[in-house]
Amino acid sequence: MHGKALPYLLLMPATLFLCVFFLYPFALVAFEAFTRDGGFTLDNFRTMAGNWKFPVAFWNTTLLAAIVVPIQLVTALLMATVVSRLETGRGAALYIFAIPLGISDLAAGLIWLAIFDQSGFLNTLLSNLGLVDRPVMFLGYQSKLTIFIAVVLAEIWRATAIMMVILVAGMGLIPREYHEAAEVFGASPWKRFVKITLPLLRPSLQTAIILRVILAFEVFAVVAALGGTNLPVLMGETYNWQFSLQDRNVAAAFALLILAISVGLTLFFLRALRVPKEARI
């Protein structure tokens, strides 16, 4: 077997697969969102937006993303920087920092449930320190703020690793000479970080931010484990409409909204953090 056909033959299975299970369902979800009983309609979106939970879910999700992602970016940069400066134990530190990458969002939610639950470890600690007389109900339906904080912490804990790994890989691509030259000219570590690392890291920062923002709008199982239905988010509402309310078309409208937000934000960050071709390493 030789000639021009081989690469196409090799690509064929993957391409066909992505057409059937990625492009086609994408078209299907758009179709379902805009139809009801066979006719074109915007009713699904009206039903979606008219539900009292919709604005709450929308703002909860957006607020979560807006708070979590910047904190994660800073934490991931810190992790990547300390790892790159470490001389011994680099591998061990990298493995430990990367662990949450392999942990399911549901498991992460359960992990933080062990801490925030009424009989959990945080209450034990507070009572051992004499700060509370009896266990506080952190995750009850009246304590939306603490549920929100618990979700924020769980999300930071869970998904910083993915950004860290991308940034470590990106830092590895920056030639050492740049740092050495800057050091010779007396640039402080902070200055080197701001003037060399950050600008040259832009492609990785872009990837990390895009990936993470998309994941942030998919937040679901962490919230389900910690807040149940007390903290509505977009993915959770999608799930509800599909299952509890048995309305596929409205669920599709939710799905399309999340897809639109993801694509919109991807395009935004592709532009905002654009790296000119000649500036790439």
Place this chain on the structure above:
Amino acid sequence: MSAVAEAPVVATADARKAGSWLLVATVILLSVWVLLPIYLLIVNALSSPEEVTAFPKRFFPSFDFGSLSFFINFAGVGRALWNSVLVATLTMILSIGFGAPAGYALSRFDFPGKGTFRFLVLMTRAFPLPLLALPLAVMFIRTGLDDTAIGLALVHTTLALPFAVLITFSLFSGIPVELEEAAWTLGCTRLQAFRKVILPLALPGIAASAIFAFTISWNEVFAAAVLTIENRTLTAFLLQSLGESPLYLKFAGGAALVIPALIFIFAVRKYLFAMWGIANR
């Protein structure tokens, strides 16, 4: 005179020492941040049901297997575990089977349409893929794939395939084409050269990306919960029983999700960075 000359040297040495202490302290702090929550979950999983719901809690496990045996014997758990393994194995086979040939083609050939394929693969990352389970649910009912392991594995493969393509692409790119050419001149056919020369070199990396595919499927919650009813995976089972299940069941289930993940990530740690480094472009 000499004292004046020495002072700055001493000062920088001090600063360096302080810097390295700060570095070590930061690494330890970040490691504790990652590991402590997991430890607390394990403490819960290794305590008796009474201890899990008691207050205040102990910060050390009593190594009572009551919670774990309750979990294992709980109706549906054994089957859910089996389903999780089955779906993840199928996902692994599908994503490597489709992804590795594509990765090889991308690394060895230049052909029209290469850019389009890469764009298709990268585009999958701008979409919240689990959402595509919603329209697929209908398609699966029509084709008889609903509530089957293979149906869910197909959806999980859309999540894992892009990674399989990118990691095998980077793997094959790292193996010099000259090795293959030498085998051809010695009389190997293209297939023989691949099997005898390239495959042995690429196998560890392919295994790593297979494990990564397994982990992605093992951890996935949303699509699993949408697409399975009778044949629920462990994540779907835990999610759907969140409302009614007792705490000790949740924590034992969480631990059952986490422990394999820790091992998976340990097994692929060397390749994590290659995977994401290449994902940058």
